[in-house]
Amino acid sequence: MNKCEQCIVRQFSSLKALTKDELVKMAECKTSYTIKKGEAIFEEGEVTNGIYCVKDGVCKMTKLSANGKDQIVKLIKAGELLGQRSMISDEPANLSAIALEDMEVCFIPKAEVMQFFNENNQFSMNVMKTICNDLKDADDQMVAMAQKTVKERLAETLLYLEDTFGKNTDGTLHIQLSREELAGMIGTATESCIRLLSEFNKNEYIELIGKKIAIKDRNKLKRLAD
Amino acid sequence: MNKCEQCIVRQFSSLKALTKDELVKMAECKTSYTIKKGEAIFEEGEVTNGIYCVKDGVCKMTKLSANGKDQIVKLIKAGELLGQRSMISDEPANLSAIALEDMEVCFIPKAEVMQFFNENNQFSMNVMKTICNDLKDADDQMVAMAQKTVKERLAETLLYLEDTFGKNTDGTLHIQLSREELAGMIGTATESCIRLLSEFNKNEYIELIGKKIAIKDRNKLKRLAD
DNA sequence: CTAAATCTATGACAAATATCATATAAATTA
DNA sequence: TAATTTATATGATATTTGTCATAGATTTAG
Numbered sequence: 081m082n083k084c085e086q087c088i089v090r091q092f093s094s095l096k097a098l099t100k101d102e103l104v105k106m107a108e109c110k111t112s113y114t115i116k117k118g119e120a121i122f123e124e125g126e127v128t129n130g131i132y133c134v135k136d137g138v139c140k141m142t143k144l145s146a147n148g149k150d151q152i153v154k155l156i157k158a159g160e161l162l163g164q165r166s167m168i169s170d171e172p173a174n175l176s177a178i179a180l181e182d183m184e185v186c187f188i189p190k191a192e193v194m195q196f197f198n199e200n201n202q203f204s205m206n207v208m209k210t211i212c213n214d215l216k217d218a219d220d221q222m223v224a225m226a227q228k229t230v231k232e233r234l235a236e237t238l239l240y241l242e243d244t245f246g247k248n249t250d251g252t253l254h255i256q257l258s259r260e261e262l263a264g265m266i267g268t269a270t271e272s273c274i275r276l277l278s279e280f281n282k283n284e285y286i287e288l289i290g291k292k293i294a295i296k297d298r299n300k301l302k303r304l305a306d
Numbered sequence: 307m308n309k310c311e312q313c314i315v316r317q318f319s320s321l322k323a324l325t326k327d328e329l330v331k332m333a334e335c336k337t338s339y340t341i342k343k344g345e346a347i348f349e350e351g352e353v354t355n356g357i358y359c360v361k362d363g364v365c366k367m368t369k370l371s372a373n374g375k376d377q378i379v380k381l382i383k384a385g386e387l388l389g390q391r392s393m394i395s396d397e398p399a400n401l402s403a404i405a406l407e408d409m410e411v412c413f414i415p416k417a418e419v420m421q422f423f424n425e426n427n428q429f430s431m432n433v434m435k436t437i438c439n440d441l442k443d444a445d446d447q448m449v450a451m452a453q454k455t456v457k458e459r460l461a462e463t464l465l466y467l468e469d470t471f472g473k474n475t476d477g478t479l480h481i482q483l484s485r486e487e488l489a490g491m492i493g494t495a496t497e498s499c500i501r502l503l504s505e506f507n508k509n510e511y512i513e514l515i516g517k518k519i520a521i522k523d524r525n526k527l528k529r530l531a532d
Numbered sequence: 533c534t535a536a537a538t539c540t541a542t543g544a545c546a547a548a549t550a551t552c553a554t555a556t557a558a559a560t561t562a
Numbered sequence: 563t564a565a566t567t568t569a570t571a572t573g574a575t576a577t578t579t580g581t582c583a584t585a586g587a588t589t590t591a592g
Contacts, residue, residue: 143445145453146532153445169438174445201424208434212395215437218444219369219379219400225451226493227371230549259570267452269550274571291558291570306372456579485540495580500541517540517588 083107084186089135092159094206102196111187115139121162121177121185128173130189132162137183138245138255141175142264152265154217155180155255157245164207165214167193180256225267228306233266234276236305238286242295252292259291309333310412315361318385320432328422328429337413341365347388347403347411354399356415358388363409364471364481367401368490378491380443381406381481383471390433391440393419406482451493454532459492460502462531464512468521478518485517 084090084107085100098106112135115121121139122128138157142150153175156162166173167190197204224233238253245255257265263273277293280286285301287294295301310316310333311326324332341347341363348354350369364383368376379401382388392399393416423430450459464479471481483491489499503519506512511527513520521527 143449145449147453149453151449151452153448165438165441168434169442171442174442198427204430204434208394208430208437211434211437211441212391215391215441215444216395216397216400218441218448222379222444222448222451223369223371223377225448226377227373227375270569271551271571272549274569275549278571288570496539497541497581498579501579504541514540 082112084110087135089159090133093133093161094164094203094210095133095161097200097202097206098196099200102200106188106192106196109189109192113185113187115179115183115185117179117182119179121179121183122173123176124174125172128163128166130187131164131167131193132177132185132187134158134160134162135184135186137179137181137185139177139179139183140261140264141177143175150264151267152261153221154214155244155265161207161210165211168207168211180261230266230268230272231276232305233268234262234273234280235285235301237262237266238280238293238295239298239301239305242298247294248292250289250292251287251294251296252289253294256292308338310336313361315385316359319359319387320390320429320436321359321387323426323428323432324422325426328426332414332418332422335415335418339411339413341405341409341411343405343408345405347405347409348399349402350400351398354389354392356413357390357393357419358403359412359414360384360386360388361410361412363405363407363411365403365405365409366487366490367403369401376490377493378487379447380440381470387433387436391437394433394437406487456492456494456498457502458531459494460488460499460506461511461527463488463492464506464519464521465524465527465531468524473520474518476515476518477513477520477522478515479520482518 083103084095085103090096090098090103095106113121115137121132124143134156136158138155139162140155141153143153145151156177162177162185163173197207224236228236241253241255241257245253248254259274259277260270262277263270266273277286277288280301281288283300285295285297285304287296309329310321311329316322316324316329321332338361339347347358347365360382362384364381365388366378367380367382368378371377382403388403388411389399423433450462454462467479467481467483471479474480485500485503486496489496492499503512503514506527507514509526511521511523511530513522
């Protein structure tokens with residue numbers, strides 16, 4: 081059993097407010113999992129009864145829409161927590177969490193989290209601020225979906241992906257998304273997404289290197305995205 | 307100065323968790339406002355430094371998008387609180403709150419709210435649950451914007467408006483939205499919204515009575531909305 | 533009450549986007 | 563390795579949606 085106290089990623093989440101004692105307690109009740117790329121941590125409608133702390137890897141939070149397409153609502157990376165909203169609302173998960181890379185996550189049962197919640201004001205405040213931030217992002221994204229064109233949203237998303245997940249030495253986006261997944265993020269058909277990537281490629285805003293994407297002209301993309 | 311203790315609408319919000327003493331304290335620090343239809347309670351970017359409790363009336367929460375259109379993110383009615391997210395995040399308002407009818411609202415300064423927050427666990431839990439609910443709604447709405455057609459979103463919205471705000475004796479929706487505002491809710495051009503309303507009218511899903519809208523066939527609308 | 537402004541409505545057309553078909557490239561499996 | 567599946571790419575076309583123009587209806591202001 082690894083000690084939570086020595087786990088670096090906790091510094092990046094609400095958990096940074098926990099005391100040494102609380103961390104020891106958490107280490108005792110947590111369960112560690114390895115999740116393979118493509119596997120679900122949990123799925124929409126599932127009762128989770130706790131939260132997950134992402135130690136390594138990235139996952140997508142998706143929702144299946146009536147037309148059968150998976151909409152990617154957000155991406156979660158190492159250091160972030162999963163399932164906080166469902167836990168607080170006391171509801172089944174509203175979104176599925178699917179690994180985009182091999183992941184390491186720790187599960188912390190609801191009972192313990194709620195105890196930290198009640199005893200540690202800073203922790204609960206941190207969680208609340210995180211959720212408030214998620215709400216702001218969701219509102220903004222909703223407006224983008226409603227008011228921006230697919231082209232604008234693609235430009236915006238490419239910049240977000242580079243800013244959030246960085247790039248490889250060859251300049252390609254570090255995060256590996258299929259065209260279908262990228263389309264699922266911007267809310268469009270896969271073919272439309274591919275077509276616009278080709279267009280961006282021709283215009284030299286980006287470069288397509290096999291399945292990978294390298295951003296060539298941030299400014300032009302930024303201007304496009306508004 | 308009216309007593310918060312005797313105010314019925316507090317029962318419908320997170321404030322229901324407050325004790326008698328806390329309510330007395332709140333009554334002493336609150337400010338009451340009358341807001342005329344069309345006026346703003348606060349605007350996007352404004353620092354609010356507190357929350358508003360809606361005593362009467364309905365307002366729209368909007369965000370101005372880059373193309374100059376106002377997207378309506380949500381509607382708030384009597385009994386609900388406004389500005390909680392900004393207060394907790396310690397940020398300027400992300401959305402504008404504009405009265406759709408004449409309103410009565412009470413402003414409660416941040417300092418007092420935060421004190422209740424720290425001293426009354428049930429209250430802070432209520433606020434948190436409300437925000438979690440807002441987050442779920444926002445995520446769902448985002449997916450709807452991305453994946454549903456304008457027609458589906460219009461059908462969905464009409465049902466939501468009847469369910470949430472009720473109807474008049476003649477069957478028309480009680481809430482008064484202009485075609486432009488309705489378009490702003492579903493995220494489309496005003497003309498497209500009007501055109502679809504005409505179509506729904508021809509198909510007898512709804513009836514247009516002047517500027518008012520009456521739902522005639524809930525089932526067909528529901529089937530359309532998915 | 534009348535004139536002006538605003539809102540609702542509709543036609544004509546343009547632009548954006550989705551769908552279907554098909555080809556090629558890449559990855560996976562037998 | 564060959565065969566099969568899956569992912570990417572692109573053309574052709576249909577559908578959806580937006581934009582511009584205009585007209586009538588309603589509301590507002592003088």
